[in-house]
Amino acid sequence: MKKYFFLIILFIVYLILSSLNNTKQVLSITDADNDSTVITVRLNFTDGINSKRVTNLLDNYNKEYYIKNMIGKFNYDVSCTNIKICIDNVFKDKDDEFYNKYISTGFLINSIELIAYKEEILTFLDNNGILYTIIN
16 A cells, blocks of 8 residues: 555656746747847967956856857867856866866866857957857
């Protein structure tokens, strides 16, 4: 009898969890309000840029963006909407030697791929003199 009671409770928990809405709104291809399009942009830093400077730079950008990839000495596959979280994820994914070597000075980044609204990101990049390539 206890076994059936336990199964009924599990079934009720399953129904409750499946009925909860766990969706998250994401960037759309077109925004109905201002007809702005979303593009993928690769920020190119020819001599490389320190991860701490990139953090300061993107902290000044107060619009929505999504980082897909950072390329430096290694290819850092990241998935985040905040540069600080991306940098923290790189340190978590690497070994202790990498962490100890680069935690205080930062590491070099050659390019960053991010998704953002076209008009907002291009204006920001042009104002800051950052080289970029639009990826389709």
